[in-house]
Amino acid sequence: VQLVESGGGLVQPGGSLRLSCAASGGIFRGYVMGWFRQAPGKEREFVGGISRTGRNTSYSDSMKGRFSISRDNDKNIMYLQMTSLKNEDTGVYYCAAAWRSSLTATTDAYESWGQGTQVTVSS
Numbered sequence: 001v002q003l004v005e006s007g008g009g010l011v012q013p014g015g016s017l018r019l020s021c022a023a024s025g026g027i028f029r030g031y032v033m034g035w036f037r038q039a040p041g042k043e044r045e046f047v048g049g050i051s052r053t054g055r056n057t058s059y060s061d062s063m064k065g066r067f068s069i070s071r072d073n074d075k076n077i078m079y080l081q082m083t084s085l086k087n088e089d090t091g092v093y094y095c096a097a098a099w100r101s102s103l104t105a106t107t108d109a110y111e112s113w114g115q116g117t118q119v120t121v122s123s
Helices: none
Strands: 002-006 007-010 017-024 032-038 043-050 057-060 069-071 077-082 091-098 118-119
Touching: 002 091, 017 032, 017 091, 017 118, 032 069, 032 077, 043 069, 043 077, 057 069, 077 091
Parallel strands: 007 118
Antiparallel strands: 002 017, 017 077, 032 043, 032 091, 043 057, 069 077, 091 118
């Protein structure tokens, strides 16, 4: 499956942003989907994930209550709604797909990745 992220940009602290991940070339509803991010000089980290049906989600502790992931299997798209953004949320955000039955935060479990979209939180 091919993945393309969009929606990144510059936002002030406390602001909101919605990222999209469009999928093509695969059976989207068969994939567990995840969002990851990478800040300058840091390793890529798990943001959150969503099950194949969209009924279950999982988030990294620092994102709980601020970020929300959803998906539309009819449109082959996944979203990351980010609110109450902080400077430390700055980074390149990637969506990823894993052909498996259960959610996972493990980077190596995801076999398809998008090119990333830059999110900068700054005043």
